[in-house]
Amino acid sequence: MSLGTLATPYEDEVPISERGPAAIDVTAGFGFWLFLLSDVVLFSALFAAYAVLANRTASGPDGLHLFNRPYVLVETACLLFSSFTCGLMALAFGRRSAPATYLWAAVTFVLGAAFLGLELSEFARMIGEGAGPTRSAFLSAFFTLVGTHGLHVTVGLAWLVAMMAQVATLGFRPVVIRRLLCYSLFWHALDIVWVGVFTIVYLGPSHV
Amino acid sequence: MSERSMSERGETARAHDEAPGVERARHHGALGYLTGLGFAIVLTLASLWTPGIPVLLAALAIAQMGVHVVFFFHISSGPGDTNNFLALAFGVFVVGLVVFGSMLIMANLDANMPMSMEHLMEMQR
Numbered sequence: 001m002s003l004g005t006l007a008t009p010y011e012d013e014v015p016i017s018e019r020g021p022a023a024i025d026v027t028a029g030f031g032f033w034l035f036l037l038s039d040v041v042l043f044s045a046l047f048a049a050y051a052v053l054a055n056r057t058a059s060g061p062d063g064l065h066l067f068n069r070p071y072v073l074v075e076t077a078c079l080l081f082s083s084f085t086c087g088l089m090a091l092a093f094g095r096r097s098a099p100a101t102y103l104w105a106a107v108t109f110v111l112g113a114a115f116l117g118l119e120l121s122e123f124a125r126m127i128g129e130g131a132g133p134t135r136s137a138f139l140s141a142f143f144t145l146v147g148t149h150g151l152h153v154t155v156g157l158a159w160l161v162a163m164m165a166q167v168a169t170l171g172f173r174p175v176v177i178r179r180l181l182c183y184s185l186f187w188h189a190l191d192i193v194w195v196g197v198f199t200i201v202y203l204g205p206s207h208v
Numbered sequence: 209m210s211e212r213s214m215s216e217r218g219e220t221a222r223a224h225d226e227a228p229g230v231e232r233a234r235h236h237g238a239l240g241y242l243t244g245l246g247f248a249i250v251l252t253l254a255s256l257w258t259p260g261i262p263v264l265l266a267a268l269a270i271a272q273m274g275v276h277v278v279f280f281f282h283i284s285s286g287p288g289d290t291n292n293f294l295a296l297a298f299g300v301f302v303v304g305l306v307v308f309g310s311m312l313i314m315a316n317l318d319a320n321m322p323m324s325m326e327h328l329m330e331m332q333r
Contacts, residue, residue, distance in 0.1 A: 048307045084241055
């Protein structure tokens with residue numbers, strides 16, 4: 001087989017062992033996908049700890065008395081809509097439109113920051129009521145799980161600001177596009193983890 | 209067997225690997241994200257207003273995670289997505305092992321404790 005055939009329409013017939021390394025867009029995206037999955041495995045350990053300790057309240061307040069469902073629903077809506085606007089941002093940088101990218105990035109940032117603000121004020125209220133992480137094993141597990149998710153959201157917001165600075169200074173060069181793509185995957189992953197938090201932590205107490 | 213004849217039987221005729229999250233022709237741009245958002249809203253509200261049956265809540269949560277994976281991550285079982293899909297399957301497997309393994313073992317230890325945990329706590333005081 002001559003080298004010329006590699007670039008012809010017969011390309012798909014080259015067996016995978018002879019195709020050479022994949023394009024960097026693919027390897028970077030796949031590597032980040034593996035990181036995200038390992039991050040989800042990290043969260044699974046925290047979910048397991050929470051599930052085991054959820055009823056160990058040491059005679060302290062339990063979830064049924066601490067959590068306010070309408071409040072959590074607003075938090076959930078903020079994160080879900082920010083995931084949606086992050087998708088719109090991905091479409092915008094996909095067609096290399098800087099104004100649309102800035103617009104949807106700004107909306108995503110505001111919604112993410114609103115989520116974080118609501119979460120922090122919930123934490124502050126709980127600690128003020130004497131339901132801090134040192135009160136019981138249940139609350140230690142709660143603050144560790146939800147706090148780790150909140151930490152991820154914080155990192156995501158900082159990363160979004162950094163990416164907008166890169167779009168402004170470097171433009172839509174391939175490396176910036178790859179980073180933006182990894183960023184949007186990260187942000188969607190946080191929403192998937194939140195589905196677990198919402199269901200297990202906030203909807204769980206109704207049937208315990 | 210020549211490459212050509214294998215290809216005719218569809219064994220090597222596969223698309224190139226694709227990165228996760230890349231918008232592809234089969235998703236319809238903003239409409240794909242809008243569909244995902246709609247499903248996610250319906251499933252969230254449904255889980256909020258169910259009578260709190262654990263199996264039903266779990267089913268709704270898993271369905272919602274599936275919606276996110278398909279409409280936001282654009283992961284499919286298509287040929288270019290083999291690696292992404294296998295990695296996802298392994299991730300789901302490990303998560304299941306960690307969560308259900310921990311719960312099973314801790315419930316078993318709890319059931320085999322000669323005294324209840326509350327008893328032990330009181331003895332320590």
